[in-house]
Amino acid sequence: MAQAVQITQKDFSSDQDVRWCPGCGDYSILANVQRVMPELGVRRENFVFVSGIGCSSRFPYYMNTYGFHTIHGRAPSIATGIKCARPELSVWVVTGDGDGMSIGGNHLLHTIRRNVDIQILLFNNRVYGLTKGQYSPTSRVGMNTKSSPEGSIDYPIQPLAFALGAGATFVARTVDVDAPHLQETLRRAHEHRGTAFVEILQNCHVFNDDEWIEVEDRKQRIDAGMKVVDGAPLVYGSEGARRGIRIEDGVPSVIELADGQDPVAAGVAVHRERYETPAYAFALASLARPEFPLPTGVFRAIENPSYEALLSAQVASARVQRGKGDLEALLSSGDTWTVEA
Amino acid sequence: MPEKPTEEIESVAIRFTGDSGDGMQLTGTKFTESTALAGNDLATLPDYPAEIRAPTGTLAGVSGFQIHFSSHDIRTPADHPDVLVSFNPAALRANVEDVRPGGMVILNIDAFTEKALTRAGYTEDPLPALRDRFQLVEIPFTKLNRAALADLDLRSRDADRSKNFFALGMLYWLYNRPMEPTLRWLEGKFKGDVLEANARVLKAGHAFGETTETLPRSFVIPRAKIAPGHYRNITGNTALAWGIVAASQVFDQEVFLGAYPITPASEVLHEVSRYRHFGVKTFQAEDEIAAISSAIGASFAGSLGVCTTSGPGLVLKQEALGLAIMAELPLVVVNVQRAGPSTGMPTKVEQADLLNALYGRNSDSPVPVIAAATAGDCFGTTLEAFRLAVKYMTPVVMLSDSYLANSAEPWQIPDVASLGQERAPFATDPESFQPYSRDPETLARPWATPGTAGLEHRIGGLAKQDGTGNVSYDAKNNAHMHALRHEKVARIANEIPPTEVLGPDRGELLVVGWGSTQGAILSACIEAREDGQNVSNIHLRYLNPLPPDLGEVLARFDKVLVPELNLGQLSLLIRSQFLIDAKSLSKVEGQPFLVEELRAEIDAMLGLET
Ligand code: SF4
Numbered sequence: 049m050a051q052a053v054q055i056t057q058k059d060f061s062s063d064q065d066v067r068w069c070p071g072c073g074d075y076s077i078l079a080n081v082q083r084v085m086p087e088l089g090v091r092r093e094n095f096v097f098v099s100g101i102g103c104s105s106r107f108p109y110y111m112n113t114y115g116f117h118t119i120h121g122r123a124p125s126i127a128t129g130i131k132c133a134r135p136e137l138s139v140w141v142v143t144g145d146g147d148g149m150s151i152g153g154n155h156l157l158h159t160i161r162r163n164v165d166i167q168i169l170l171f172n173n174r175v176y177g178l179t180k181g182q183y184s185p186t187s188r189v190g191m192n193t194k195s196s197p198e199g200s201i202d203y204p205i206q207p208l209a210f211a212l213g214a215g216a217t218f219v220a221r222t223v224d225v226d227a228p229h230l231q232e233t234l235r236r237a238h239e240h241r242g243t244a245f246v247e248i249l250q251n252c253h254v255f256n257d258d259e260w261i262e263v264e265d266r267k268q269r270i271d272a273g274m275k276v277v278d279g280a281p282l283v284y285g286s287e288g289a290r291r292g293i294r295i296e297d298g299v300p301s302v303i304e305l306a307d308g309q310d311p312v313a314a315g316v317a318v319h320r321e322r323y324e325t326p327a328y329a330f331a332l333a334s335l336a337r338p339e340f341p342l343p344t345g346v347f348r349a350i351e352n353p354s355y356e357a358l359l360s361a362q363v364a365s366a367r368v369q370r371g372k373g374d375l376e377a378l379l380s381s382g383d384t385w386t387v388e389a
Numbered sequence: 390m391p392e393k394p395t396e397e398i399e400s401v402a403i404r405f406t407g408d409s410g411d412g413m414q415l416t417g418t419k420f421t422e423s424t425a426l427a428g429n430d431l432a433t434l435p436d437y438p439a440e441i442r443a444p445t446g447t448l449a450g451v452s453g454f455q456i457h458f459s460s461h462d463i464r465t466p467a468d469h470p471d472v473l474v475s476f477n478p479a480a481l482r483a484n485v486e487d488v489r490p491g492g493m494v495i496l497n498i499d500a501f502t503e504k505a506l507t508r509a510g511y512t513e514d515p516l517p518a519l520r521d522r523f524q525l526v527e528i529p530f531t532k533l534n535r536a537a538l539a540d541l542d543l544r545s546r547d548a549d550r551s552k553n554f555f556a557l558g559m560l561y562w563l564y565n566r567p568m569e570p571t572l573r574w575l576e577g578k579f580k581g582d583v584l585e586a587n588a589r590v591l592k593a594g595h596a597f598g599e600t601t602e603t604l605p606r607s608f609v610i611p612r613a614k615i616a617p618g619h620y621r622n623i624t625g626n627t628a629l630a631w632g633i634v635a636a637s638q639v640f641d642q643e644v645f646l647g648a649y650p651i652t653p654a655s656e657v658l659h660e661v662s663r664y665r666h667f668g669v670k671t672f673q674a675e676d677e678i679a680a681i682s683s684a685i686g687a688s689f690a691g692s693l694g695v696c697t698t699s700g701p702g703l704v705l706k707q708e709a710l711g712l713a714i715m716a717e718l719p720l721v722v723v724n725v726q727r728a729g730p731s732t733g734m735p736t737k738v739e740q741a742d743l744l745n746a747l748y749g750r751n752s753d754s755p756v757p758v759i760a761a762a763t764a765g766d767c768f769g770t771t772l773e774a775f776r777l778a779v780k781y782m783t784p785v786v787m788l789s790d791s792y793l794a795n796s797a798e799p800w801q802i803p804d805v806a807s808l809g810q811e812r813a814p815f816a817t818d819p820e821s822f823q824p825y826s827r828d829p830e831t832l833a834r835p836w837a838t839p840g841t842a843g844l845e846h847r848i849g850g851l852a853k854q855d856g857t858g859n860v861s862y863d864a865k866n867n868a869h870m871h872a873l874r875h876e877k878v879a880r881i882a883n884e885i886p887p888t889e890v891l892g893p894d895r896g897e898l899l900v901v902g903w904g905s906t907q908g909a910i911l912s913a914c915i916e917a918r919e920d921g922q923n924v925s926n927i928h929l930r931y932l933n934p935l936p937p938d939l940g941e942v943l944a945r946f947d948k949v950l951v952p953e954l955n956l957g958q959l960s961l962l963i964r965s966q967f968l969i970d971a972k973s974l975s976k977v978e979g980q981p982f983l984v985e986e987l988r989a990e991i992d993a994m995l996g997l998e999t
Contacts, residue, residue, distance in 0.1 A: 115847035367665075
């Protein structure tokens with residue numbers, strides 16, 4: 049529907065003071081989300097932001113939309129209820145690596161599996177911020193924190209591989225401070241029908257500073273990152289040091305590319321968002337520093353009917369087949385009898 | 390053939406027992422339907438093991454279904470069955486001591502092999518001794534059933550499956566019940582050989598009753614004199630499910646049910662799932678937490694959110710329930726209680742989640758709690774829970790239990806118009822809108838749903854500033870918000886009707902009950918009054934808040950007795966709130982109260998010899 053008055057980024061900021069630490073990556077994410085919202089063709093009152101608990105979960109308070117700051121890990125379930133009840137709403141979940149991957153792992157898994165048409169933004173800073181610095185399920189092995197003074201001995205989970213394993217129909221990764229890429233990823237997530245799972249690499253300035261500096265810093269990003277684009281080969285690296293990723297039998301390897309060399313002819317894989325199986329996207333999700341560049345972009349985007357659409361369709365078809373429910377008929381169905389006065 | 394004589398009796402209680410694979414629940418249910426149509430008042434008690442197929446022939450695998458029916462008002466499935474039907478020795482051994490002395494014990498004598506007796510734990514043939522105490526009716530159901538099906542091409546294992554229907558046919562003859570409802574049901578359910586076999590043995594059993602010399606007469610139980618109206622048979626879980634469906638019509642609003650399978654509440658999910666055309670959405674969640682969370686989300690979005698569970702599930706839901714209290718959203722949380730603690734006895738009854746419902750969350754987090762008293766009452770109590778939730782913008786806990794869930798009673802079908810029409814007062818005006826402003830009467834905050842322009846706002850679990858709903862750590866504000874939430878729930882007391890005292894309105898002893906014990910308490914108190922005892926009784930539907938006149942009613946009696954299927958939870962509340970020496974009578978055996986247990990305690994409190 050056309051907006052009577054043009055709405056802008058400013059219309060999406062609430063009157064609440066933003067209370068993240070100075071230098072936190074969340075500021076940039078918030079600004080970019082507010083920036084993209086007016087472009088999505090959705091009336092402001094039809095946006096709902098739902099979050100759990102953690103630094104990232106303060107997000108809804110700063111958005112001048114409908115918002116629900118809920119309980120630890122449960123945002124995907126609450127969002128599922130909202131979307132099932134009101135499929136016309138644009139529902140966004142904001143979660144973190146602790147909220148989403150740890151306490152809420154089960155809900156995240158099943159929400160993705162059902163393909164509820166919502167956007168899930170997982171801010172991954174690889175640490176617990178709000179509780180002051182414990183290792184999280186995405187922290188690297190060996191990370192020294194207050195709860196792991198001798199180094200974490202937990203093997204980390206890879207959020208995108210988790211989402212792919214759950215059967216995600218849309219999986220993407222972007223970076224807090226890469227504004228154009230973040231905005232484009234948000235637009236793509238919004239366009240997608242079904243669960244759009246977006247991992248946003250986010251800097252926790254206080255407890256895990258510069259965890260993602262290699263892809264946040266514009267210069268380092270060139271050699272340490274790799275933006276994947278549908279239909280384009282997996283290439284990265286600065287002028288004179290161009291490289292590509294070959295994936296053979298599911299095993300990725302790095303190919304050095306000579307100046308002017310055709311990457312595809314050299315065996316570099318071509319990125320496709322719609323491979324029939326998620327095997328390729330898994331391989332992409334497994335690429336880690338320092339052996340490989342850290343890929344960003346849309347890893348996978350396929351189409352499948354969404355849960356709430358199927359649910360609404362069942363209601364509609366039940367009404368066609370059986371008419372609108374008649375309570376009197378229901379209560380008197382089956383064997384009844386009358387006692388005369 | 391001369392017709393056998395009939396004898397008129399007032400009431401009878403029959404217990405069908407067998408292996409859990411013998412179809413006892415089905416047999417009992419069919420007998421119940423037929424009995425309802427015969428116009429008797431009735432009450433049933435299904436009692437089955439949690440295992441789907443416990444080892445055959447063992448005590449652990451015994452399944453039972455008791456029905457009590459009568460030409461007058463009845464409220465309980467009866468303390469002691471007059472008739473026991475046992476399909477194997479284990480069923481006999483597990484049940485025979487409950488039978489009233491001199492009662493009838495009908496046995497499938499074909500199943501009484503030496504091996505089966507041993508499996509049941511009998512070291513010698515029990516029948517000679519039982520013949521002195523009971524009227525034993527030994528019938529070769531298996532053989533008779535096979536003979537009736539001899540010309541059908543069925544393996545004997547398949548043929549044997551219908552022996553319960555042979556017995557059912559015989560009992561229809563014995564108690565002059567109509568066969569038609571069961572035949573109609575068979576026609577709708579089966580076809581071909583299976584239909585033929587079941588229909589044929591039902592009739593064969595009936596004919597056998599007519600001719601066998603073992604049964605010299607049949608019994609007639611005249612129609613009960615119950616209030617005029619249109620009736621059906623209903624179980625608590627069906628009534629509860631229909632209450633949920635009815636809410637969608639009464640409020641003209643979509644209902645969203647989030648649930649995770651759990652005994653004994655799952656049937657509510659099954660039943661509600663059949664009625665999508667009412668605009669009822671059901672969601673089978675991945676766990677109890679997701680079930681309540683999805684319902685909270687649906688309520689935030691403007692649906693009537695509800696979740697159904699049993700005790701262990703309620704515990705898992707408590708954190709989210711706290712969120713609904715803080716966010717002040719309407720929500721109905723149904724707990725079909727079962728025996729615990731922990732996994733406990735999932736198919737058996739207890740009413741021991743009262744304190745959990747009231748206090749099982751972090752901090753002071755008041756929630757209204759109401760309880761259904763009978764199977765049919767589950768319908769109205771469910772609707773009442775929705776009404777309170779919407780009017781006061783609060784989650785409401787509705788308590789049922791596994792006895793109500795599975796037991797059946799005749800239910801006067803309410804006139805749909807009498808259920809009324811309610812309208813949720815959705816906020817629409819941006820001018821006056823504040824997320825945490827208050828209705829002066831109910832203290833409810835406005836229900837402003839996404840999609841309403843100009844009302845964009847944020848809610849959540851963090852402490853709220855009065856009015857704006859903004860996050861607030863202000864000390865005085867926090868105390869004020871606590872007081873408001875408390876007062877809001879307390880004000881529900883204003884609409885609780887005056888407590889109805891049955892018996893003298895002041896006197897020696899008041900029996901206070903809640904939930905599914907109503908039938909047994911009422912029977913015990915009526916009997917006691919008939920014996921000239923000074924006993925009154927009240928039954929509470931509202932557990933939080935309690936009725937405003939309760940303290941005054943309690944004060945009119947010398948003594949107060951609180952029977953509960955727990956270790957004294959309501960009694961604890963009454964003692965602490967009203968500072969009286971209420972006495973608790975508790976039973977935690979997974980079974981409802983017997984009337985005689987209550988009478989014995991009443992006698993003891995009145996200082997009478999028992
Ligand atoms: S603790 Fe870390 S994640 Fe949390 S607000 Fe501060 S910088 Fe951001």
